[in-house]
Amino acid sequence: MARAHHEAAPSVDQSYACRYPPTSHFGWSASIVSRFGLPSLPINSGTGNFRRMTVSELETEEARAAADGGRVKRDYVRRTFGQIAPTYDRLNHILSLNVDRGWRRKAIAALEWTRAPRGTYVDLCAGTLDVAAELSRSRGFEGRVVGADFAEPMLRAGQGKAPRAVVWPVVADALDLPLRDGEASGAIVAFGIRNVTDLDASLREIHRVLAPGARFVILEFTTPRLAVVRWPYHFYCHRVLPRIGAMLSGHGSAYAYLPRSVANFPPERELADRMSRAGFADVGWRSLSLGIAAIHTGRKA
């Protein structure tokens, strides 16, 4: 009944939920802490003298390695978002002073979904489904949105934001989407692509699932060009945000990972070039809020 206005259901593979089981605890470090108190491990300080490294130092090191694209990135990102899921929305709006809502709306408009209002859209790295829900609420939208994310607790935290008949949360990796070639009428990713381990592979995977002519939109943080903006922004991101983030989320490193991962993300032109190399046509971008974020768009030729 609820799906009456839809065309055939997309081939969303629900077995993905089994392939990526939810995080059932708060990570190894927290479980060790709760059982044995704050542990510390001997590390070589570089001078030959060993000192002990606290759990929080270990976590910060892991966050740094993940933000720098190290081998720990996939596990770190998936586990961390699983842990901060309950406080993610609230913190997002506090830390961005609600500006993020307007950015998401602009990104959805850039998707030009009105060309195919009954189509299947992918909200990639969907998190708590803000983009998917906003798109589903758009006046005239009669399609469905597959909200794909590999951190199940994030998807669960977003439950109830939109009817299940319209927004389908699917536990899936951005590098291996459970959709057929050419099945999607459009795809969008907000603040997610920076977190994937292989940017080029994920761009190719998105390109694969899009129908010819379908649009792809990336909303992502960028590093402001103007020094007068960059310096205070840098101070806020590296000094203020990690402290507030840690205080309100209870997570030691997640909000230290964020600014570092933004700093390591390719600048606008390079991202546009990589989208073109992945096969997208008509690639372009526009800056938002003095260069703090940008919306990139492309189309499958």
Ligand SMILES: C[S@@+](CC[C@H](N)C(=O)[O-])C[C@H]1O[C@@H](n2cnc3c(N)ncnc32)[C@H](O)[C@@H]1O
């Ligand atoms: C910063 S959140 C963004 C969530 C949401 N799009 C928003 O606008 O608030 C990034 C999300 O990307 C997800 N993510 C990161 N890498 C992923 C991957 N390889 N596959 C699927 N999801 C991924 C994380 O689990 C997290 O939920």
